[in-house]
Amino acid sequence: MLRLTCPHCGVTAEETELHPGGEAHLVRAGPGASDEAFEAWLFARRNPMGVHFERWRHVHGCGKWFIAARHTVTLEVFGTYPAQTKAPPAELIARIRDKVPDWEGWPAGGALRGADGEGTEGGKA
Amino acid sequence: MKGYSAWSLIREGLRHHLGWGRAWGSPEPRRRYEVVIVGAGGHGLATAYYLARNHGITDIAVLEKGWLGGGNTGRNTTIIRSNYLHDPSAAIYEKARQLYEDLSQELDFNIMFSPRGVMMLAQTEHEKRVWQRVAHANVLQGIDTRFIGPEEVKRRVPIINIDGPRYPVLGALWQPRGGTARHDAVAWGYARALDRMGVHIIENCEVTGIRTEGGKVVGVDTGKGPIDCGKLALVVAGHSSRLAEMAGFRLPMESVTLQAFVSEPVKPMLDVVVMANTVHGYISQSDKGELVIGGGTDGYVNYTQRGAFHHVEETVTALVETFPVIGRMRLMRQWGGIVDVTGDRSPILSKTPVENLYVNCGWGTGGFKAIPGSGWAMAELVATGEPGALAEPFALSRFREGRFIDESVAAGVAH
Numbered sequence: 001m002l003r004l005t006c007p008h009c010g011v012t013a014e015e016t017e018l019h020p021g022g023e024a025h026l027v028r029a030g031p032g033a034s035d036e037a038f039e040a041w042l043f044a045r046r047n048p049m050g051v052h053f054e055r056w057r058h059v060h061g062c063g064k065w066f067i068a069a070r071h072t073v074t075l076e077v078f079g080t081y082p083a084q085t086k087a088p089p090a091e092l093i094a095r096i097r098d099k100v101p102d103w104e105g106w107p108a109g110g111a112l113r114g115a116d117g118e119g120t121e122g123g124k125a
Numbered sequence: 126m127k128g129y130s131a132w133s134l135i136r137e138g139l140r141h142h143l144g145w146g147r148a149w150g151s152p153e154p155r156r157r158y159e160v161v162i163v164g165a166g167g168h169g170l171a172t173a174y175y176l177a178r179n180h181g182i183t184d185i186a187v188l189e190k191g192w193l194g195g196g197n198t199g200r201n202t203t204i205i206r207s208n209y210l211h212d213p214s215a216a217i218y219e220k221a222r223q224l225y226e227d228l229s230q231e232l233d234f235n236i237m238f239s240p241r242g243v244m245m246l247a248q249t250e251h252e253k254r255v256w257q258r259v260a261h262a263n264v265l266q267g268i269d270t271r272f273i274g275p276e277e278v279k280r281r282v283p284i285i286n287i288d289g290p291r292y293p294v295l296g297a298l299w300q301p302r303g304g305t306a307r308h309d310a311v312a313w314g315y316a317r318a319l320d321r322m323g324v325h326i327i328e329n330c331e332v333t334g335i336r337t338e339g340g341k342v343v344g345v346d347t348g349k350g351p352i353d354c355g356k357l358a359l360v361v362a363g364h365s366s367r368l369a370e371m372a373g374f375r376l377p378m379e380s381v382t383l384q385a386f387v388s389e390p391v392k393p394m395l396d397v398v399v400m401a402n403t404v405h406g407y408i409s410q411s412d413k414g415e416l417v418i419g420g421g422t423d424g425y426v427n428y429t430q431r432g433a434f435h436h437v438e439e440t441v442t443a444l445v446e447t448f449p450v451i452g453r454m455r456l457m458r459q460w461g462g463i464v465d466v467t468g469d470r471s472p473i474l475s476k477t478p479v480e481n482l483y484v485n486c487g488w489g490t491g492g493f494k495a496i497p498g499s500g501w502a503m504a505e506l507v508a509t510g511e512p513g514a515l516a517e518p519f520a521l522s523r524f525r526e527g528r529f530i531d532e533s534v535a536a537g538v539a540h
Binding site: 022023035040044070 | 364366367375376377378379380423424425426427428429433434435467468524525
């Protein structure tokens with residue numbers, strides 16, 4: 001069972017006390033964006049085998065959203081931080097880089113394209 | 126290689142079963158194939174089989190990073206049904222169900238298809254209306270299902286508790302020709318048939334890169350060296366995003382773990398498949414006597430093939446409430462598989478931004494039942510370069526055009 005520490009209230013909670021909210025740091029395509037960019041924001045996901053930044057809500061606690069950095073194969077949790085931010089804290093990025101030497105880094109996957117060729121850049125913030 | 130028959134069984138019985146031989150070989154890969162299929166699970170093997178059978182293409186290699194049928198094909202709860210709400214899903218799942226009916230005869234391999242009937246319980250007023258709507262839709266689609274009342278549920282499944290305190294059984298959607306099959310045998314049967322047609326199945330051969338030239342796929346790099354191909358089909362379920370990344374595009378998909386369990390074996394107690402979607406548990410009894418039980422998916426990306434522990438408790442709670450008689454049984458095994466869940470929970474059979482590269486993925490939590498139909502439709506797509514009527518609604522473009530095939534409302538996780 002996953003245990004995550006809510007950065008807002010400091011409680012370390014099991015996953016049954018929390019609710020997952022999907023990939024973090026997705027930037028909504030703005031007004032006037034192409035259909036491709038809007039589709040990519042809605043549906044295209046990095047789905048990495050490795051380091052993943054994802055949204056969680058402390059739903060049975062303080063009710064606030066936060067972001068967790070987690071490894072999707074080892075399930076190691078590298079850290080959590082409040083959701084009111086556009087990028088992970090620098091010290092967390094450094095810590096992940098130490099632990100996962102082959103990590104592609106932040107922002108991740110910038111070269112990838114959506115199903116149609118339009119840029120989706122999970123890490124653009 | 127010999128055909129299987131009553132005569133061969135008698136002959137081998139007299140010879141201490143020493144003469145059977147391997148059902149499929151382990152060839153060294155050639156340098157080039159007309160079609161390379163990545164993934165020797167049910168869907169990949171069925172794609173190769175119908176490419177050979179329906180389209181006359183046998184210059185095929187099916188590459189598998191582990192062992193044949195060792196992914197979700199060997200990890201599911203073996204349920205076969207086609208009682209879907211939307212026309213595109215009903216069409217492809219019913220095609221698969223019909224092909225399952227005589228697949229044993231066609232492949233000369235007993236896949237143990239058992240159309241014992243699938244019962245999907247209605248345990249809330251809302252769910253009752255949903256199943257009634259599906260039953261009406263199925264009439265129009267030509268699929269044999271009907272809505273049955275609680276008395277008939279109890280008559281068909283005497284061990285069920287229809288007066289549960291939380292969720293009494295208000296009826297069920299009943300598909301008499303749904304059922305189960307032996308999941309491994311489906312993969313083995315296709316593999317044996319493919320081997321007889323000269324198709325190469327190459328196990329322990331992981332794809333490490335996809336080579337393209339001018340927007341066109343030309344080959345793959347593998348653990349056994351580079352292999353060139355005219356066309357490439359990615360049929361790998363949970364790892365589809367990884368392979369798409371190698372080819373330079375992204376899929377509308379996330380990989381999560383779905384769990385299943387079997388109990389200790391007991392005497393026959395349940396001769397249909399029962400799915401209880403509101404409380405979330407689905408159950409059937411295998412020929413060995415074990416109860417085969419499906420659990421829940423994690424809500425977050427997980428590549429571990431182990432699920433979150435609390436799902437065990439949730440599933441067991443649901444089943445004990447629905448079938449009080451199993452309360453003192455023990456679970457014998459628990460496992461997980463990595464399922465690929467798309468934005469609308471329907472599969473993707475599609476062309477991709479890379480020419481001659483096709484994907485068949487996104488079957489999520491319900492791929493086993495679709496194997497023959499999926500292979501049939503995918504073979505048509507790969508052979509002709511254009512989707513046929515079965516595959517066309519499942520194109521990647523539906524996510525941009527908003528043409529979702531939204532089965533998640535009707536199917537929940539027990540898909």
